[in-house]
Amino acid sequence: MSAANTGVPAPLDTPLPSPVPGDEHDQCPVTDVLRRIGDKWTVLVVVLLGQRPHRFNELRRGIEAISQRMLTRTLRGLEKDGLVHRKVFATIPPSVEYRLTPLGRSLLEPLSGLARWAVEHQPAIAASRRVNNLPPRTS
Amino acid sequence: MSAANTGVPAPLDTPLPSPVPGDEHDQCPVTDVLRRIGDKWTVLVVVLLGQRPHRFNELRRGIEAISQRMLTRTLRGLEKDGLVHRKVFATIPPSVEYRLTPLGRSLLEPLSGLARWAVEHQPAIAASRRVNNLPPRTS
DNA sequence: CTGGATCCATCCTGATACTG
DNA sequence: CAGTATCAGGATGGATCCAG
Numbered sequence: 001m002s003a004a005n006t007g008v009p010a011p012l013d014t015p016l017p018s019p020v021p022g023d024e025h026d027q028c029p030v031t032d033v034l035r036r037i038g039d040k041w042t043v044l045v046v047v048l049l050g051q052r053p054h055r056f057n058e059l060r061r062g063i064e065a066i067s068q069r070m071l072t073r074t075l076r077g078l079e080k081d082g083l084v085h086r087k088v089f090a091t092i093p094p095s096v097e098y099r100l101t102p103l104g105r106s107l108l109e110p111l112s113g114l115a116r117w118a119v120e121h122q123p124a125i126a127a128s129r130r131v132n133n134l135p136p137r138t139s
Numbered sequence: 140m141s142a143a144n145t146g147v148p149a150p151l152d153t154p155l156p157s158p159v160p161g162d163e164h165d166q167c168p169v170t171d172v173l174r175r176i177g178d179k180w181t182v183l184v185v186v187l188l189g190q191r192p193h194r195f196n197e198l199r200r201g202i203e204a205i206s207q208r209m210l211t212r213t214l215r216g217l218e219k220d221g222l223v224h225r226k227v228f229a230t231i232p233p234s235v236e237y238r239l240t241p242l243g244r245s246l247l248e249p250l251s252g253l254a255r256w257a258v259e260h261q262p263a264i265a266a267s268r269r270v271n272n273l274p275p276r277t278s
Numbered sequence: 279c280t281g282g283a284t285c286c287a288t289c290c291t292g293a294t295a296c297t298g
Numbered sequence: 299c300a301g302t303a304t305c306a307g308g309a310t311g312g313a314t315c316c317a318g
Contacts (some may be wrong), residue, residue: 029261038177082267110256113249122168128221
């Protein structure tokens with residue numbers, strides 16, 4: 001935190017990859033990533049796997065509220081995108097280990113930036129939600 | 140960029156606010172924020188407003204593919220959370236100006252971090268998606 | 279110009295039951 | 299243990315029409 005809120009729009013060292021083509025109907029990478037990790041469980045799983053590799057039911061116990069189905073789906077999505085590696089041990093009973101790939105680990109860093117912002121400003125957002133519970137506009 | 144990808148897991152200066160309570164059924168602030176900005180249009184609107192204030196139809200033209208309804212909904216959501224300020228000019232015809240609040244502007248920074256990651260790794264993700272188009276596992 | 283109201287298709291998520 | 303299959307409810311997004 002150096003020059004924080006001086007009132008100036010803050011010229012951002014990374015200009016965010018341009019508004020969008022407009023007439024292009026496929027979305028920009030940013031939106032794409034946001035939608036991938038913006039679901040209900042992905043971030044939780046990534047964070048857990050960021051600590052160490054986990055087995056399936058280990059993740060399940062770590063999250064608790066997640067259903068078996070959603071954990072599978074979440075892991076499949078992450079695996080498909082190359083963020084998580086799935087390693088099967090042909091034992092009896094079978095066991096499967098999930099771990100972040102280097103690509104997946106590289107996500108932890110920008111994610112932590114957003115996490116810090118979220119934790120820091122969550123009270124302000126919550127407050128704004130309470131106040132601005134859509135009171136009729138002037139009328 | 141100092142120590143970038145050395146292969147080591149990178150110990151993250153911000154440890155991401157802990158996995159989750161587990162038995163708590165309300166989500167952590169990070170998930171909350173991710174779900175707010177993880178929808179189809181929010182980030183696009185925020186980015187546009189990050190450049191300068193816009194009027195309603197100006198935003199609409201800037202995004203093009205967005206429907207009137209979704210632009211309204213997106214803006215209402217951002218307004219409710221205190222990220223966007225809505226200023227009405229009682230002219231004829233009426234005009235409304237939207238601009239980021241300081242809170243909204245503060246989001247641009249962590250967002251740009253994620254944006255940089257997305258742009259940088261989007262090719263790898265796309266490639267992984269093509270390869271891993273869910274080929275039947277062994278079978 | 280700005281936006282509300284409706285209707286509808288689709289996606290996401292959860293609960294439950296079953297399998298190698 | 300680690301999943302898959304199926305069904306149902308809610309959320310999300312789009313099209314269209316109407317209004318101040």
